[in-house]
Amino acid sequence: MNRYRVLAINPGATSTKLAVFEDESKQLEVVVRHGVEELSSFGSIMNQHIYRKKLVLDSLAKRNIELSSFDAVVGRGGLLKPLQSGTYLISEEMVEDLSSLKYGEHASNLGAIIAKELGDSVNIPSYVVDPVSVDEMNLLSRFSGMPEIQRKSAFHALNQKSVAKRASMELGLFYEKSNFIVAHLGSGISVGVHSMGSVVDVNDALYGDGPFSPERAGSVPPGELIRLCFSGKYTEAELLAKLTRESGLLGYLNTNDARAVVKLIDSGDRYAELVYKAMAYQIAKQIGASSIVVYGMVNAIVLTGGLAHEPMIVNWIKERIEFLNVPLLVYPGEDEMKAMAEGALRVLKKFETAKTYR
Numbered sequence: 498m499n500r501y502r503v504l505a506i507n508p509g510a511t512s513t514k515l516a517v518f519e520d521e522s523k524q525l526e527v528v529v530r531h532g533v534e535e536l537s538s539f540g541s542i543m544n545q546h547i548y549r550k551k552l553v554l555d556s557l558a559k560r561n562i563e564l565s566s567f568d569a570v571v572g573r574g575g576l577l578k579p580l581q582s583g584t585y586l587i588s589e590e591m592v593e594d595l596s597s598l599k600y601g602e603h604a605s606n607l608g609a610i611i612a613k614e615l616g617d618s619v620n621i622p623s624y625v626v627d628p629v630s631v632d633e634m635n636l637l638s639r640f641s642g643m644p645e646i647q648r649k650s651a652f653h654a655l656n657q658k659s660v661a662k663r664a665s666m667e668l669g670l671f672y673e674k675s676n677f678i679v680a681h682l683g684s685g686i687s688v689g690v691h692s693m694g695s696v697v698d699v700n701d702a703l704y705g706d707g708p709f710s711p712e713r714a715g716s717v718p719p720g721e722l723i724r725l726c727f728s729g730k731y732t733e734a735e736l737l738a739k740l741t742r743e744s745g746l747l748g749y750l751n752t753n754d755a756r757a758v759v760k761l762i763d764s765g766d767r768y769a770e771l772v773y774k775a776m777a778y779q780i781a782k783q784i785g786a787s788s789i790v791v792y793g794m795v796n797a798i799v800l801t802g803g804l805a806h807e808p809m810i811v812n813w814i815k816e817r818i819e820f821l822n823v824p825l826l827v828y829p830g831e832d833e834m835k836a837m838a839e840g841a842l843r844v845l846k847k848f849e850t851a852k853t854y855r
């Protein structure tokens with residue numbers, strides 16, 4: 498059987514990652530971390546396009562890796578129209594929706610844009626896998642309480658699916674026949690209910706509801722938010738940036754880095770401890786509420802994402818959800834690079850046909 502080389506590109510809220518795969522085997526992974534000041538100097542996420550693309554090209558050039566040595570490029574899929582889970586060929590229409598911010602602004606929008614430019618430059622296909630707008634929500638979960646507003650699915654679909662499948666393998670269960678609650682604790686936080694192979698309910702990890710996160714507001718009291726919108730103090734763009742990139746830990750403590758927060762706590766900062774504990778409290782509360790979606794019949798709860806490396810928050814969450822009496826698995830970090838490469842390989846090897854974005 499043919500062997501395939503895949504370049505995976507993942508622009509995240511706080512990092513740009515790239516990885517080289519030969520079939521399923523990872524040959525290289527490069528992670529470039531970005532500070533808050535560095536990224537805010539660009540003004541908007543779209544303005545980071547050339548900078549992040551150059552980081553990818555420079556990382557390859559430094560290692561004498563030619564773009565033409567790849568069979569495909571795969572990028573993290575951003576905010577698109579609601580989609581089924583799967584691998585999508587990146588089309589002009591997809592790039593247009595991402596760059597015009599039709600469905601919102603997030604660093605992952607740059608994944609497909611950069612992947613397509615690199616793929617096109619050497620005439621190889623480019624794909625996204627399980628974009629953040631994968632939507633498998635059930636009908637009940639779509640109600641917001643206001644007919645003009647529908648709850649949306651915007652979450653860490655790629656990693657959530659990947660770790661839920663990993664949990665089902667480890668527990669000897671079928672993903673399609675089990676129920677999992679997955680809490681992805683990254684720059685944004687999503688708590689997804691995976692029921693019988695679909696994410697039937699999840700909080701909107703970017704603009705919407707749920708726990709506050711290292712840099713996002715999560716649910717805020719809507720009346721107060723409306724007052725802020727009409728206070729004359731902020732433009733729409735400023736408030737959206739505030740909600741999605743300047744709130745949460747960053748808003749309260751001036752850092753989105755959990756390690757820096759732990760240092761503050763260790764140095765005796767009681768306010769930092771209160772804020773960090775409040776985040777754990779909201780995450781645990783969201784997990785508890787999520788168990789209701791499947792009438793409490795949960796096979797396992799999974800904590801994942803960068804914050805799952807940090808023992809203080811993991812323990813605080815654990816303490817609060819222990820009474821549910823459900824196995825808790827902790828998978829720190831993410832499997833996104835591997836999940837992207839595997840999605841592209843399934844298409845290259847013709848096990849699956851790439852979906853079309855319409």
Ligand SMILES: Nc1ncnc2c1ncn2[C@@H]1O[C@H](COP(=O)(O)OP(=O)(O)O)[C@@H](O)[C@H]1O
Pocket residue numbers: 509510511512682683684685711753754755756757802803804805806807830
């Ligand atoms: N090894 C670690 N120990 C403690 N906290 C970590 C670690 N790695 C990441 N984090 C924290 O996780 C949060 C971001 O999660 P991450 O998944 O890395 O971000 P992103 O969603 O941008 O990829 C940050 O608050 C960061 O400080």
Ligand SMILES: CCCC(=O)OP(=O)(O)O
Pocket residue numbers: 509510511603629651652653683684685686702703
């Ligand atoms: C838009 C949802 C995905 C998300 O929040 O990703 P990050 O945590 O990487 O910002």
